[in-house]
Amino acid sequence: MGFGDFNYVVTELDQQEGFRMGQMVGHVIADLNDRFTFFGEVSLTAKDDKYSVEVERALVRYDFADEFKLSLGRFHTPIGYWNAAFHHGSWLQTSVARPEMIKFGSRFIPTHFVGVMAEGSMPSSSLGLGYKVGIGNGRAENVARAGDAGDINDHRAWVARVQSRPISIVGLEVGATFYSDQLLAPDLTDTRERIYSVHAAFDRDSPEILAEYAHVTHDPVGGSGGLPGSDGWYVQVGYRLWGALSSVKPYVRVEQVIIPEGEEIFAPLNLNYDGVVLGIRYDPGVFLALRLEYRSEQFEALQRTNSLYAQASFVLSGS
């Protein structure tokens, strides 16, 4: 199975306009035996002078039972909703791109995680409770990257997530995540990173309501703590129309990333963001989506910019 997308961009941002090749994604799934499964996801992303190849996810999973599955490899960090629900392949999501706080390559939330992960369901007949607990390398020296070649320090990152998917309301999920790691600040100070995240999603077609909030703190190890943290959030609402227009799904998203002045890790990275996204998704076929999306964005204290994106995204399915 694979995914791909082609784009056309008109923007006031300081970026190249015109046609853009998007990301091509391939998946491979293999049952190694009755209990072991391998999953791999590889992407090809168009850059200015080449295609970059990335192993996005690669993991081996052992299924003990529904209550306990153990995986080893490279994951999408299970922080919040989007990063755990939508993976590479923009066809999977309603909008052209991810929210700023959780976009691939984001420095606000670590989107990838290398390590070991336990997950499963918890005894609850109606609430559909589940968990994910992982320990891994955490961020690399480049905070947008996972520690693929090892940890940059002796302090492993860990993540714990609980969610509820009530079985009587298909599509509803509420959850909370805690993530902890240790980083090296630009002044070489050992810094403790903690991420607190909550989400609520009603992931249906009519309506689709996705909301997520994350609070990130960076405190020097051994310090008194209590430094102001950074916030990121988004709310996205979509609604697939009915009757002859059932292939059409308008959507809107508002989002922000707010970094306190002088924040040790994030402030030098200029991550402040305020965006409004309006779009229409049209599905002319089962495995093809066409989108037209308008964005009004403000990065840091710069002037607000307008952009228009047109995208064709598709899935290559064996079925």
Add this chain to the structure above:
Amino acid sequence: MKGMNIVRTMASVLVLVAAAGPMVSTVHAQSDGGEAVAIVVHPDVTIDDDNLTLAELRSIFLAERQHWGDRSRITLLVRAAIAPERDLILTEIYGMSEDRYRQY
């Protein structure tokens, strides 16, 4: 919550069968009207009272539950898109459109 009776077959997988008329009584599937759905499983699978609740079915079809009680893996088969039973399953169990189901 309404339950679903189980029909055992030599098939090594969980399959879905829908039928109308005499077939319903033959498989003892419950019905709200003229159409009913039966869930078919391998005879070796142990299910309490040969009955699955709608909630249990939903958790299986949504892949929230992937193993039977004896830890054997559930292999799920759903009829092709042209089958009317599929529409029934998408509506009653998944609560999704065909497009949404494929996306899921």
